Amino acid sequence: MRIVDIREVTKPISSPIRNAYIDFSKMTASLVAVITDVERNGRRVVGYGFNSNGRYGQGGLIRERFRSRILDADPKQLLNQAGSNFDPHAIWGTMMQNEKPGGHGERSVAVGTIDMAVWDAVAKIEDKPLFRLLADKKGLQANPKVFVYAAGGYYYPGKDDAALRAEMRSYVDRGYTVVKMKIGGASIEEDQRRIESVLNEINGDAQLAVDANGRFDLETAIAYAKMLRRYPLFWFEEIGDPLDYQLQAAMTEFYPAPMATGENLFSHLDARNLLRYGGMRPDRDWLQFDCALSYGLVEYLRTLDVLHEHGWSPTRCIPHGGHQMSLNIAAGLGLGGNESYPDLFQPYGGFPDGVDVIDGHIIMPELPGIGFEGKSDLITVMRDLAE
Structure with a gap:
């Protein structure tokens, strides 16, 4: 072999x-x-x-x-x-x-x-499906039902509030109960208008998360936190530079609702420093470490051990990336869910053919491996490389 x-x-x-x-x-x-x-x-x-x-x-x-x-x-x-x-x-x-x-x-x-x-x-x-193999190795019960949220809401040339609302409504219509949009790429006044426009559109049919992609310095972060805390957001994501743990910790004084970060931290030692110094709160905040960017599942297992040492549950992890690898980890190791890109980064994002989002969750198909063979557009590209 x-x-x-x-x-x-x-x-x-x-x-x-x-x-x-x-x-x-x-x-x-x-x-x-x-x-x-x-x-x-x-x-x-x-x-x-x-x-x-x-x-x-x-x-x-x-x-x-x-x-x-x-x-x-x-x-x-x-x-x-x-x-x-x-x-x-x-x-x-x-x-x-x-x-x-x-x-x-x-x-x-x-x-x-x-x-x-x-x-x-x-x-x-x-x-075996990877999620069942992982559960077996850890002595856990695999749960093929995984929470997923729809990520989008990017800035786009010529994209007005009507187009943003239509995008978010399309995700809700496809079964998602949480949708995410980008902020920080416009003025705070424009972003506030965009947020209110989306909230009016989804009107309680789903929750809204916002993502600043690490853009803000402390002064701007505080201004946004004061603006955002009046809205019922699912989370406020990656507020400042991912390695600025002091900024992240300071935000707990200004933003009591859930925050999320971690997609740009690439080792279990970085995760440990975030939990030590970033002020993250295990009762409400979310961790977004992405195994595909951070040395893979071998390292991600070490990261989960760090979480356990610091009193965090794996259910507070919802990885970045929107790929099937993290879906398998979520189903096999009991994470809180996974990101999804319904319309972007194809053919790599999304789910195997025939997998539908129902009430914000999908059911993992019983496909050997990660399940790429079940996604016809993706496996075609993959086999072109291998064969």
Whole structure:
């Protein structure tokens, strides 16, 4: 049993949308195939992975550094103790040989992308959905019902309040009970008008979350908090720079309602510092660590251990990214839900074909691996890379 090849292609996921910090006109993503010599159900097992939106494709790091470490390793060192499957933890350790700690840069994205593909292959070899494999390994009861919310509400050339309202209404009509929009890319007066417009549109049919994408300094953050706290928001997300724990902690004095952050923290040590110094409140706030951007599920398991040490429940985690990997983690390890992009970043976002959102939840299909084979537009692109 061995990994015979690892292939990467950098694909455009460009769009004219923007948030408070970046536009997506030149955004890319890495798609990876981990090809094995194992066969299941008449087909060679190939694990697939890709990085979440908002961080660019990592083809250079994948091809020039991490791919070769895996392929050059003794194949036996990449297997579990029984020799019956690959060991994601051993493969992760192989990738991270000769890597200094700290200063994650973009390598956390490269490693996380390969890690996703490895777990997909491992679950396929077991002929199990990944969420059931994860639950079994932890001695937990898998719950295939997962809360999902609809992310959108980006700034877009020529997009007025009517178009924003129509977008949010479309999510509610598709079964979502929480919708999210961007703020911080316009004046506070314009953002307040946009928020009130959406709240009037959804009119209690759903809750609204807002996302500043780390845009605000302390003075601006306080001004927005004073404006936002008059509205019944689901959360106020990523208020300031993700590493400015002092700013995040200060916001508890001005914003008593739920806050969310963590999508741009890329290790369990970063998570620990957020919980130590960021003033996050385990009874109401949300953590958004995204395994695809933060060294993969192997590291995410360490992050969950950190949460437990600090008295946090995994139910307070709703990962960023809108991908099926986090859906499997949510269903298998008891997270609070997952982000979803109903209309953006296709074919990578969304759910397998035929999976509907009902009252803000989806039911995980019983597909081996992560379930990419159930999404026809995505698996076509993936198999083009592998075959």
